Amino acid sequence: MFARTRHRRVHFDEPFWIPDLDEMVPPGDYEVDEDEELIEGISWLAYRRVATFIKLPATAESKYRMRLVAIAPEELERLIAVDRHSAANAPSPKL
Template structure:
């Protein structure tokens, strides 16, 4: 079966968890690898997603190691939506706003 891989990057502003994993992943930029396989027997070229991986670089005593954490498109989109919502909430909080000038 013919396969292809595409790579992209996603940046999380906040620490996050993805899927059912209880491991908290630190905020930062991560590479996403999507593997797709060619659907045979069609009169045109079409691919279907076979797997999605989040590349997680080790930190601390695991520095220098990279793991491919298998995930799904839906889990990844959910983690990104939660990160966006948390960032918007933090930006709207009073603590995040600049102090107002006293005009009295």
């Protein structure tokens, strides 16, 4: 079976909570890896996503080193949408 990993970076303006993780994740840029495998038996190249991971960096407050946390792709997209909605509806700063 042929497999590939797609990498992308996502940005969060607000802290967010990942289900099954017992901490609030601070805003910032995060690397996301999506593992895909080739769908065999069809006449064109097509891949299906089999796993999605978000890389959480080590922090001074955290007792962990860098972590690769599995997350459902739908949950990740929901978190991104909520963050975009919050940023779009945030009051503009007064000058």
